Amino acid sequence: xxxxxxxxxxINFDTQNLWLLNLALALVMFGIALEISIKDFRxxxxxxxxxxxxxxxxxLLLPAITFLFVWLxxxxxxxxxxxxxxxxxxxxxxxxxxxxxxxxxxxxxxxxTAIATLLAVVMTPLNLQFWGSLYRPxxxxxxxxxxxxxxxxxxxxxxxxxxxxxxxxxNYFIPKIAVKMARVLKIASLLFFSALVFLAxxxxxxxxxEYIIYVFWIVLLHNLLALTTGFSFAKIMGLSExxxxxxxxxxxxxxxxxGLLLIFTFFDGIGGMALLAAFWGIWHLISGxxxxxxxxxxxxxxxxxx
Numbered sequence: 001x002x003x004x005x006x007x008x009x010x011i012n013f014d015t016q017n018l019w020l021l022n023l024a025l026a027l028v029m030f031g032i033a034l035e036i037s038i039k040d041f042r043x044x045x046x047x048x049x050x051x052x053x054x055x056x057x058x059x060l061l062l063p064a065i066t067f068l069f070v071w072l073x074x075x076x077x078x079x080x081x082x083x084x085x086x087x088x089x090x091x092x093x094x095x096x097x098x099x100x101x102x103x104x105x106x107x108x109x110x111x112x113t114a115i116a117t118l119l120a121v122v123m124t125p126l127n128l129q130f131w132g133s134l135y136r137p138x139x140x141x142x143x144x145x146x147x148x149x150x151x152x153x154x155x156x157x158x159x160x161x162x163x164x165x166x167x168x169x170x171n172y173f174i175p176k177i178a179v180k181m182a183r184v185l186k187i188a189s190l191l192f193f194s195a196l197v198f199l200a201x202x203x204x205x206x207x208x209x210e211y212i213i214y215v216f217w218i219v220l221l222h223n224l225l226a227l228t229t230g231f232s233f234a235k236i237m238g239l240s241e242x243x244x245x246x247x248x249x250x251x252x253x254x255x256x257x258x259g260l261l262l263i264f265t266f267f268d269g270i271g272g273m274a275l276l277a278a279f280w281g282i283w284h285l286i287s288g289x290x291x292x293x294x295x296x297x298x299x300x301x302x303x304x305x306x
Contacts, residue, residue, distance in 0.1 A: 021264070025257055026163045027189035029117065032096070033167020034182035036114050037175075050105070050234075050243045054112040057233045057251045059119060063087045063127045065229055066222065070135055075218060077137035078272025083222055084138065085259045085273060086280050088127035090116035090160070092253035094285065101292035103300060104245030112250045114164060121161045124258070125152035145267060152266060159258065211275055219279045223287055227252035241300050253288050256281035 066087035070080045091113055099109035129149050132138040171178040230251025234244040259277040267273055 021257075021261055022159060024189060024192045025159050025261060027185065027192070028257075029160050030163035030167045031182060031185035031187075031189045032113065033164045034171055034178045034185065036110055036164075036168050037171055038168065049237065050108050050239055050247070051111060051115065053234055053237045053239060053243075054108070054230075054247045054250050055116060055119065057230045057247055058091060058112075058116055059123045059127065061229050061233055062226055062251055063131050065225060067131045067134060069222065069225060070138075073218070076272050077141045079215065079218060079276055080135060081132060081138045081141055081267070082259075082263070082273035082276030082280075083218070084128055084132045084135075085263060086222070086254050086256055086277055087226070088124045088131070089255040089259045090120040090124065091250040092255045092257075092284065094288070095250050095253040098253060098288040098292045099246050099249050101289070102245045102249060102295040103242070103298075104249060104295070105240075105242040106246075108243055108246045109250060112246070114168070116250070117160045117164050120255075120258075121153060121157045124156055124262075125149045128152075128262075152262065155262070155265060156258070159261065208275065208278070212279070215272070215275045216279050216283070219276060219283050220287075223252060223280065223284050226254065227287065227291065245295055249288060249291070252291075253284050254280065256284065 063084070066083055070083055075083070091109075096106060096109045096113060100106045126149065129142070132142050167178075170181070227248055230248040231244060233251075234247040239247070256277045260274060260281070263273045263277055
């Protein structure tokens with residue numbers, strides 16, 4: 001009975017609030033980009049291995065492993081689609097801060113944020129469509145909703161690509177102003193975005209209270225799987241401990257805010273999807289801070305810093 005009800009759940013979020021959420025996410029990305037310098041991309045040319053590892057972990061391994069997890073778990077179509085959506089998103093907005101707390105490679109984290117955000121313009125819609133179409137229950141859901149990948153690409157470009165390029169441009173041409181703007185805008189926009197998400201959760205609090213037990217354990221396992229994927233792949237690739245920490249966090253801290261926006265825009269808050277993305281957005285901050293605190297008290301060996 002719970003399964004049937006959850007499958008029919010729709011999160012209420014009106015058009016005005018959706019536009020505000022769009023604006024807030026774009027401002028968050030612009031604020032982050034104000035601190036990204038073109039010099040940060042030198043990592044890509046001087047030592048491409050960590051960057052390639054991080055991108056592959058986020059956009060290739062995590063979606064593929066999520067598919068296997070969904071296949072084994074066999075959740076409701078809405079829950080499964082929410083898992084595919086989260087796995088298809090780039091790294092989250094706070095990954096740089098958490099990486100710094102964890103004594104990881106912050107420069108690598110910043111570079112991955114920028115590169116993954118640009119790649120997400122194409123990779124997020126394509127991954128969602130590709131993996132969603134391979135799992136029969138979500139393939140049926142995709143056909144029923146008939147989303148246009150090109151329309152999703154346009155929206156992601158507006159929300160992530162343009163603000164990112166604009167912020168980098170401001171940093172390049174007027175760096176002093178960029179620093180001043182970043183101090184205020186990065187925090188203010190993140191608070192604004194968080195407040196809007198909180199209001200969405202509050203307006204639908206009865207739904208969240210009723211289904212939290214059903215969804216949350218899936219989020220916890222999925223997030224643990226994401227963190228393990230980043231950690232294991234970085235270790236296999238023979239990266240330094242600092243780089244391993246960065247890639248673990250970049251893979252495990254997903255931009256669930258983008259996922260929520262796409263769910264409200266293209267899936268009309270369909271049963272399970274918004275619940276899973278919302279719970280992920282709460283839990284990945286907790287798991288990321290726990291991991292960062294643990295690593296923060298474990299100094300990197302001297303030979304790793306050479």
